[in-house]
Amino acid sequence: MKKLFIDFDMCLKCSNCDVKCSYFLHPKNNGITSLREEIAFLFACRRCENHPCINVCPTSALKRENGINKRSRFLCISCxxxxxxxxxxTIISDIIPYITGKCDLCIGRLxxxxxxxxxxxxxxGAIKFIEEEExxxxxxxxxxGENLIVxxxxxxxKYGLKK
Ligand code: SF4
Ligand code: SF4
Incomplete structure (x- = not known):
């Protein structure tokens, strides 16, 4: 079964992402942004014990759940x-928008x-829909999950920081 594949290393080198998203409610906030946020907190975040990002948040939008930072899209004011x-x-400006589109992996289109x-x-070429072996x-x-490979x-x- 084909899966969505994101080359996040390639994404990080680009500051001009203009992919379109089928999520029609917030057309300027494409669903890839929410996936990039998830990937950043999973793999780029060093999971600091004193987590300055969480401490500084004025709305308590950031929390640590099961060792991983999560942002509440309802509480975040994108400050x-x-x-x-x-x-x-870890946290780049465009992955924490005020209004966030959610990726449903284009279930309707599929x-x-x-x-x-x-x-x-x-x-x-950073985003593909592809069989895993290809x-x-x-x-x-x-x-x-079942449908995304990063x-x-x-x-x-890499730095032996596994927590
Ligand atoms: S987002 Fe940055 S400050 Fe917050 S825990 Fe991760 S690495 Fe530390
Ligand atoms: S951008 Fe959102 S999550 Fe980050 S500090 Fe501001 S309110 Fe908190």
Missing amino acids: KSCMLACPFG KEGEIPLCVITSKC IEEKEDLYKI KCFNYLE
């Missing part, structure tokens, strides 16, 4: 204080035999 407080650059809109409109990259691959430099593993 970017957490971005400034993070010493590692039922109609179409592929996700972000894949069609991605010009950089993924050319062989290192730093991680599965998130290529990502895993700071926790």
Whole structure:
């Protein structure tokens, strides 16, 4: 079964993501943003014990759940204080928008035999809809749920920080 594949390392080098998303309620906040936020907290965040990002948040939107930071999209006012407080650059500006579109992996389009809109409109090649065995990259691959595979430099593993 084909899965959504995101080369997050490639994503990080680009500041001009203009993929389109089929989530029609907030067309300027594409669902890929919410996936990028999840990936950043899973693999780029160093899970600091004193978590300055959480401490600085004025609305208590950031919390640590099962060792991983989570942002409440209802509480977050997108003030970017957490971005400034993070010493590692984990939280980049565009992954913490005030209004967030949610990725449903284009379930409706898949039922109609179409592929996700972000894949069609991605010009950089960082997003693919692909069989797992066809993924050319062989290192730093991680599965998130049943339908998403990410290529990502895993700071926790690489630097022996696994928590
Ligand atoms: S951007 Fe959101 S999560 Fe970050 S400090 Fe501000 S309110 Fe909290
Ligand atoms: S300050 Fe940065 S690296 Fe530390 S827990 Fe917060 S987001 Fe993660």
